[in-house]
Amino acid sequence: MKEISSAIQLIPLEHYIFLSVALFCIGLMGVLFRRNTIIMLMCIELMFNSVTLLCTAFSAYHSDPAGQVFVFFIMIVAAAEVAVGLSMVVMMKRNIDSVDINLLNRLKW
Numbered sequence: 711m712k713e714i715s716s717a718i719q720l721i722p723l724e725h726y727i728f729l730s731v732a733l734f735c736i737g738l739m740g741v742l743f744r745r746n747t748i749i750m751l752m753c754i755e756l757m758f759n760s761v762t763l764l765c766t767a768f769s770a771y772h773s774d775p776a777g778q779v780f781v782f783f784i785m786i787v788a789a790a791e792v793a794v795g796l797s798m799v800v801m802m803k804r805n806i807d808s809v810d811i812n813l814l815n816r817l818k819w
Contacts, residue, residue, distance in 0.1 A: 719771060726767035733760035747802060747809045751795040758788045 733756055740753030762781050769777025799809055806813050 723767060723771050726763065730760045730764040730767075733757075733763070745811045747795075747799050747811055750811065751792070751799070754791065754795075755788060758784055758791075 737753040737756035737760065740756070741750050744750055744753065762784050765777040765781050765784070769775065769781075802809055802814070
């Protein structure tokens with residue numbers, strides 16, 4: 711475990727922060743501007759991965775395993791999100807024959 715922590719510490723923490731912010735912004739723009747449900751789910755996964763990267767980097771720099779435990783819970787939430795999201799995509803495809811999020815306005819009251 712010490713070898714991984716020292717290998718992560720070779721790269722400055724600012725680089726991890728910049729990469730994580732860039733990945734999160736790309737995912738956020740994908741969620742806001744794309745209307746395809748599958749691409750939106752992939753962008754949410756990208757945002758989860760950016761947070762995971764940041765938690766791992768901070769955990770390694772501060773030699774605190776709490777961040778890595780938090781990463782484990784993020785992975786559990788991401789797996790549950792994929793299962794629920796893909797089941798919703800399958801039901802959308804069956805019911806309205808499309809995965810476009812704009813076509814769901816028929817579900818309003």
